Amino acid sequence: MNKLLTIENLSKTYNGKKVLDVDHFDLPAGAIYGLIGPNGAGKSTLMKAILGLIEPEVGDMVLFGEKVTPKNQKILNRKLGALIERPAYYDHLTGHENLSILCTLKGIDKKHILPALEAVGLETKANEKVRTYSLGMKQRLGIAMAIIGEPKLLILDEPINGLDPVGTLDMRHLFLQLAEEKNTTILISSHILDEVEKIATHIAMLQQGHLVYDGTLENYRRLHPPILSIRTSDNEKAAEVLSSQRCRIRGDRLILNHPSDREVAKAVRALSPHVDIYRIEEERESLEALFIQDTQKEGRSID
Numbered sequence: 001m002n003k004l005l006t007i008e009n010l011s012k013t014y015n016g017k018k019v020l021d022v023d024h025f026d027l028p029a030g031a032i033y034g035l036i037g038p039n040g041a042g043k044s045t046l047m048k049a050i051l052g053l054i055e056p057e058v059g060d061m062v063l064f065g066e067k068v069t070p071k072n073q074k075i076l077n078r079k080l081g082a083l084i085e086r087p088a089y090y091d092h093l094t095g096h097e098n099l100s101i102l103c104t105l106k107g108i109d110k111k112h113i114l115p116a117l118e119a120v121g122l123e124t125k126a127n128e129k130v131r132t133y134s135l136g137m138k139q140r141l142g143i144a145m146a147i148i149g150e151p152k153l154l155i156l157d158e159p160i161n162g163l164d165p166v167g168t169l170d171m172r173h174l175f176l177q178l179a180e181e182k183n184t185t186i187l188i189s190s191h192i193l194d195e196v197e198k199i200a201t202h203i204a205m206l207q208q209g210h211l212v213y214d215g216t217l218e219n220y221r222r223l224h225p226p227i228l229s230i231r232t233s234d235n236e237k238a239a240e241v242l243s244s245q246r247c248r249i250r251g252d253r254l255i256l257n258h259p260s261d262r263e264v265a266k267a268v269r270a271l272s273p274h275v276d277i278y279r280i281e282e283e284r285e286s287l288e289a290l291f292i293q294d295t296q297k298e299g300r301s302i303d
């Protein structure tokens with residue numbers, strides 16, 4: 001995969017405290033990269049550093065094949081779309097007028113306004129003033145501002161904040177469609193890990209400013225083998241029988257954490273004389289469950 005963005009040795013310190021310390025980070029073209037991490041882990045700081053909105057102390061960045069310098073950052077930024085924290089709009093103007101100003105600033109043809117509004121489902125509200133928009137509509141406008149002109153790279157900080165379930169679903173389809181049909185590369189941060197899991201090809205997990213995982217979602221899953229759930233005629237009794245194995249009761253199931261084949265065979269042999277075994281199933285834990293396990297292992301966030 002081509003690299004759209006490469007970062008080396010990027011760090012940022014606030015009030016004497018290093019809040020970001022990334023040795024190396026690549027963004028392969030066509031990837032949807034989920035940037036995850038607890039509050040205060042440095043996600044927004046990383047995105048702002050990429051966009052030149054804050055000045056890192058050290059670090060090299062290559063964006064679209066060009067080394068980023070204070071001189072060319074603005075020009076390079078025109079080739080990408082971003083939504084950082086809250087969308088920046090003029091609320092006394094309409095959605096259409098806001099996009100029109102953005103087109104002028106970024107040198108984008110105004111023919112892109114309607115498709116951007118349609119993509120986020122705001123076309124019928126295009127001529128209403130933004131101050132009359134609901135929170136979710138403002139968020140949709142922010143996403144329209146990021147995707148207008150079909151940028152090759154989208155940087156989205158918590159883009160689904162404030163969206164209702166239908167809005168969340170619409171945006172999921174939009175991001176997947178942009179990646180599949182337009183080959184748009186997306187760096188997206190979110191605390192809604194179920195959503196990240198549904199769209200991401202890769203994840204980068206930040207903890208206390210460090211990348212503690214960076215790679216494909218598939219590989220992340222591979223590093224966390226499935227759990228085994230067993231339903232028996234008497235789970236309490238089964239848990240007693242298996243007390244020497246790492247097991248717990250969850251709902252109507254007995255859960256064995258990542259057992260080896262030998263451990264499964266041993267468990268079945270041990271259980272058979274005491275209880276009836278109705279079901280044995282392998283279960284993949286959600287990204288959210290794995291994230292909680294991993295971040296608790298690593299310790300709390302900086303804040």
Ligand SMILES: Nc1ncnc2c1ncn2[C@@H]1O[C@H](COP(=O)(O)OP(=O)(O)OP(=O)(O)O)[C@@H](O)[C@H]1O
Nearest residue numbers: 014019037038039040041042043044045046302303
């Ligand atoms: N302008 C600033 N001045 C001082 N400290 C800051 C500033 N901006 C961010 N920080 C600190 O840097 C750290 C990283 O913040 P950042 O906003 O990047 O985290 P985050 O991972 O995006 O968190 P969240 O999930 O809560 O949005 C935090 O400890 C935060 O308090």
